[in-house]
Amino acid sequence: MITALGDEHFMRMALAEAEKARQSGEVPVGAVIVCNNVVVARAHNQTEILHDVTAHAEMLALTAAAGYLGGKYLTDCTLFVTLEPCPMCAGALHWAQIGRIVYGASDDKRGYCRFGREMLHPKTKVEFGVLHDECQDILQHFFRKKRLW
Amino acid sequence: MITALGDEHFMRMALAEAEKARQSGEVPVGAVIVCNNVVVARAHNQTEILHDVTAHAEMLALTAAAGYLGGKYLTDCTLFVTLEPCPMCAGALHWAQIGRIVYGASDDKRGYCRFGREMLHPKTKVEFGVLHDECQDILQHFFRKKRLW
Numbered sequence: 001m002i003t004a005l006g007d008e009h010f011m012r013m014a015l016a017e018a019e020k021a022r023q024s025g026e027v028p029v030g031a032v033i034v035c036n037n038v039v040v041a042r043a044h045n046q047t048e049i050l051h052d053v054t055a056h057a058e059m060l061a062l063t064a065a066a067g068y069l070g071g072k073y074l075t076d077c078t079l080f081v082t083l084e085p086c087p088m089c090a091g092a093l094h095w096a097q098i099g100r101i102v103y104g105a106s107d108d109k110r111g112y113c114r115f116g117r118e119m120l121h122p123k124t125k126v127e128f129g130v131l132h133d134e135c136q137d138i139l140q141h142f143f144r145k146k147r148l149w
Numbered sequence: 150m151i152t153a154l155g156d157e158h159f160m161r162m163a164l165a166e167a168e169k170a171r172q173s174g175e176v177p178v179g180a181v182i183v184c185n186n187v188v189v190a191r192a193h194n195q196t197e198i199l200h201d202v203t204a205h206a207e208m209l210a211l212t213a214a215a216g217y218l219g220g221k222y223l224t225d226c227t228l229f230v231t232l233e234p235c236p237m238c239a240g241a242l243h244w245a246q247i248g249r250i251v252y253g254a255s256d257d258k259r260g261y262c263r264f265g266r267e268m269l270h271p272k273t274k275v276e277f278g279v280l281h282d283e284c285q286d287i288l289q290h291f292f293r294k295k296r297l298w
Contacts, residue, residue, distance in 0.1 A: 051221045052212050053244035054203070063201050072200045087268060088244060091237025095202035115264045119236060 007102050010034055010080040011131045014104070017044040017057060018082045018138050024049060028138045031057035031081040033065040033074065040077065041065035057081060058089040062096055074098045075123070082135040084111035084128065090119040100125040104135025156251050159183050159229040160280045163253070166193040166206065167231045167287050173198060177287045180206035180230040182214040182223065189226065190214035206230060207238040211245055223247045224272070231284040233260035233277065239268040249274040253284025 010032050017030025021044035033041040043060035047053055058081055066072045078100040085093060085103065090112030093101060101124060112119045120126065159181050166179025170193035182190040192209035196202055207230055215221045227249040234242060234252065239261035242250060250273060261268045269275065 047221060047244075051215050051219065053215070053221050054208055054212055054241050059203055063203055066200050066202070070200065072196060072202050086240055086244075087264075088237050088240025091235055091240055092203050095196075095235075095237060115236075115268070119264070 005037055007080070007127070007130045010039070010078070011082070011102065011104055011135070013039065013042060014057075014080045014082050015131065015134055015138070017042050018135070021045045021057070022138060022142055028142050029057045029081065029083045031061040031079060033061050033077050033079050035065070035069065035074075035077045040068045054088070056086065056089050058085050059092055062092055062098075066096070072096065078102060080130075082131075083107055083139065084113060086110050087112045087115055087119060090115075093124065094119065094121045097121045098124055100127070102126075102130050103128045104131050105139065154186055156229070156276070156279045159188070159227070160231070160251065160253055160284070162188065162191060163206075163229045163231050164280065164283055164287070166191055167284070170194045170206070171287060171291055177291050178206045178230065178232045180210040180228060182210050182226050182228050184214070184218065184223075184226045189217045203237070205235065205238050207234050208241055211241055211247075215245070221245065227251060229279075231280075232256055232288065233262060235259050236261045236264055236268060239264075242273065243268065243270045246270045247273055249276070251275075251279055252277045253280050254288060 014030040014032045018028040022028035026045045029045045041061040041064035043057045045057045046055040074096045080102045082104045084107040163179040163181045167177040171177035175194045178194045190210040190213035192206045194206045195204040223245045229251050231253045233256040
């Protein structure tokens, strides 16, 4: 019997990726890409260690998923990410025609929503608020600690 | 005596990159990043060969420039790119705080301008239309040929 795993299950995996970022001194954001209930990519923010602004969790996961699946379109995939994607990541998700996006915490200052729904592909479904508090807490704790340094 | 090279000079290099893309069957877009009159990165679109929607010329050039310069901010750099950047690339250029962007042809359908100037960092200067006809011609010729296939 195949039991479909819920959104919270995969968001917990994305949170575990965010935790890896935190431990490396990176802004703690994590992402997981799932296709037919199978995890095809997982990644965390690595902009500091790679000196690369494009190394957001979503971008690394997109590239890994496309490599794993052997095609650049991810129409049958869901991205789970702990934070609302930024415009760069939303633009990449548009190009990938990703089937569904589930994010945890919102990002009013740097998220894509400021620029409207058209940032994403018209067929992409979006949900948010899954494990919202955990996703927000790990970020708030990180930045609070930074300010104390 | 150091002679400052003009925008056309570097746009010709970006066009040479676009030509490499065309020869590989990729949408012909090329980019060059220049810092204090020195080319620190050059790249062309490789989305097909890499099966990766994020492998736009600008993204590859950004990553290469940051690697070469050893830092992720490109405030003293100019990006020369043959086509108006898409929202993904504009988002990446925002994060990199690039000093200046010079593009050749406009992209009314897929360019970042649809979403407004705020897609870019407030300090980034933008110019366009340099070698406009050449930059547009290589793209139009590519797509015209595709439609004939």
